[in-house]
Amino acid sequence: MLPSPSFSRTIVSMDTFVTIDIIEPDSAQAAAESVERAFSWFSEIERRCSRFDLDSEVMRLSAQIGSPVVVSELLFQAITFALSVAELSGGAFDPTLGGSLEARGFNRNYQTGETVDSGLRTAAVATYADVVLDPVGSTITLLRPLILDLGAVVKGMAIDLAALELRSFENYSINAGGDIYVAGHGPDSDRWNIGLRNPRQPDQIFETLRVSNVSVCTSGDYERRSGNGFAGHHIVNPKTRRSPPAIASLTVVAPTAMVADALGTAAFVLGPRRGLRFLERQGVEGLIVSPTLVSHETKGFSRYRQ
DSSP states (O other): OOOOOOEEEEEEETTEEEEEEESSOSOHHHHHHHHHHHHHHHHHHHHHHOTTOTTSHHHHHHTOOSSOEEOOHHHHHHHHHHHHHHHHTTTSSOTTBHHHHHHTTOOBOTTTOOBOOOOOOOOTTOOGGGEEEETTTTEEEESSSOBOOOHHHHHHHHHHHHHHHTTTSSSEEEEETTEEEEESOOTTSSSEEEEEEETTEEEEEEEEEEESSEEEEEEETTSOBOOTTOOSBSOOOTTTOSOOSSOSEEEEEESSHHHHHHHHHHHHHHOHHHHHHHHHHTTOEEEEEOTTOOEEEOTTGGGGGO
C-alpha cells in the first residue's frame, strides 16, 4: 500500500498556534484520528491548568488556602514537576508567581480577549515552599495566599502527551508556538531542520538545528511584554520580581518538551553563566543569546548543527 500524503493540522490552543505534521502516514484516517486525540490533551490540560480561566482546577485550588485539596492526577503531576524544578534551580523557577504576573498585565484570556481578575490577594513572600504535596491522598495544600502559574510546564506537558498519541508513526512534529517535539525525519532530510529566530529581528533565522527524537524549546524577551506600566516581559525573577535583562533568547534541547521548557525558564532567570552550568548539570543542551546577539552554549550543543 502506498503511503498517504503528509498529514498536517493546526489549531489554536494555550494562546498559540499548535501544528502537528505527520510525514507520509500509511493511513490518512489513522493519522487524523491520532491527531485528534493528540490535540485533545491540549484542551484537557488547558481546562485544568490555565490561570486565565477562573473555573479551571488550578484557579479553584488557588482560592483555597490552608486546607488539603484533592486534585486530579494531571494537575498533581504538573505541580509536582514544577516544584521539583524549583528545588533543582534553587528557586530561580517558581510556579507561585501567578499573582505577580497578573499584576503585570499577563491576565488576558486569549479566547475571549477579556481581562481576568482573580480577585485573590497574594502574599508577597509566598514561594514554592508554601505548596505542600501529599502523594498518598493526591492532595495539595497552599500555606499562604498565592496563585499558581504553570505556564512553563503545561504546554510542554501537552506536547509530550500528544507525542504519546502519535507514537505509532515514525516521522512527525508537534509545534506549539515555538516549543517543538520532532520524531524521525522531516520531509527533506534525515532529520528535522529547526530554525531559531533572531531575537532582535524575529523575521530572520539566527541559527538552524538538525535534530530528531528530541524537543527544542525557546524562550525570548521579545515574546510577551508587560502591561500595566511594568517594564520587561513574561519571565520574572522570583527574588526581584523583575524580568532578567541579560538574555534575549534561550533554547534548550532535551528528551521531552516539559523538561526543555521548564529548565529553560529557570536558566533564563539564572543568567548566561549560571544558566549554562545549570543546564549541563541537568544533562541537557542549551544556547543562550544575549541582547547584543552574543552566543553562549553548553559543551555538547554544537552536535545539533551537524
